[in-house]
Amino acid sequence: MDCFRIVTEFTEAEISALVHPEWCEAFPWLLQGTTTRGLAGAPPFDFGLFGESSSSKEARDRWSTLCQRLGARGVVHSQQVHGAVVCEYEENSSGISGLDLVDPCDGHVTSKRGLLLAVTSADCVPVFVIDPERRAVAVLHAGWRGAAAGVIESGVEKMASAFASRAEDLRLHMGPAICGTCYEVGPEVFAALQEPVPDRPTSIDLRHVLAARAVRLGVSSAAVTISAHCTVCTESGLFSHRKGHRGRQVGYIGILD
Ligand SMILES: [Zn+2]
Numbered sequence: 001m002d003c004f005r006i007v008t009e010f011t012e013a014e015i016s017a018l019v020h021p022e023w024c025e026a027f028p029w030l031l032q033g034t035t036t037r038g039l040a041g042a043p044p045f046d047f048g049l050f051g052e053s054s055s056s057k058e059a060r061d062r063w064s065t066l067c068q069r070l071g072a073r074g075v076v077h078s079q080q081v082h083g084a085v086v087c088e089y090e091e092n093s094s095g096i097s098g099l100d101l102v103d104p105c106d107g108h109v110t111s112k113r114g115l116l117l118a119v120t121s122a123d124c125v126p127v128f129v130i131d132p133e134r135r136a137v138a139v140l141h142a143g144w145r146g147a148a149a150g151v152i153e154s155g156v157e158k159m160a161s162a163f164a165s166r167a168e169d170l171r172l173h174m175g176p177a178i179c180g181t182c183y184e185v186g187p188e189v190f191a192a193l194q195e196p197v198p199d200r201p202t203s204i205d206l207r208h209v210l211a212a213r214a215v216r217l218g219v220s221s222a223a224v225t226i227s228a229h230c231t232v233c234t235e236s237g238l239f240s241h242r243k244g245h246r247g248r249q250v251g252y253i254g255i256l257d
Helices: 021-026 056-070 144-149 151-163 187-192 206-216
Strands: 005-007 010-012 017-019 030-035 074-078 086-089 098-102 107-110 115-121 125-131 136-142 171-174 224-227 249-255
Touching: 017 021, 021 030, 030 125, 056 074, 056 098, 056 115, 056 249, 074 107, 074 249, 086 151, 107 115, 107 151, 115 125, 115 136, 125 151, 125 206, 125 249, 136 144, 136 151, 136 249, 144 151, 144 187, 144 206, 151 206, 171 206, 206 224
Parallel strands: 005 224, 074 098, 074 115, 086 107, 171 224
Antiparallel strands: 010 017, 017 030, 030 249, 107 136, 115 249, 125 136, 125 171
């Protein structure tokens, strides 16, 4: 069984986001992070656009604020459907400014500078992918349904078809999400993920499952990291669907303009 390195993101206070310390150091051209719920007493830093939790206007304003703080020209996001569709935004695509809501999908890839890609989550896994060789990035939204549908496989394939990325050049990070202790699920989830099926509800480490699937595609296990932050049991200030929060954090990735 592969063993993956656990990484503790640091808090970037100006953005209210958890940032990968090694990537931040190694790739100065990279924008990457997962937002948190924000300061105590302030309105929750909620990016949900498709639920009932926040008014669309307030949530849209937060997206603009995030873009400005990161110095990005625009951000691509979509309604997420727990599927495996991953979309590409080309170098020469134009007309994208501010928040660009594209057709429902669960992943985005680009090599375009200044364009942020974003997924929202509240227990599901934001999966960050970079190809440092070709300077291309991706972000995927993976709950158990998306994982079973093959969103990791789709993401790696899309990087290959769009940028000729080789799996062995990719770096992956399984961002803040519900951990393997907190995430108890029924046998049907294990079956859907083609994992050994227990006879009663059992906890599953979805980030580990996703990481192992990436390795089966040719990604080096040394190139995969898993966040130490859990939406439920660590004091990370994250939204958790299982804890009854209705808000959503955003996992973003992009290439500096
Ligand atoms: Zn936990």
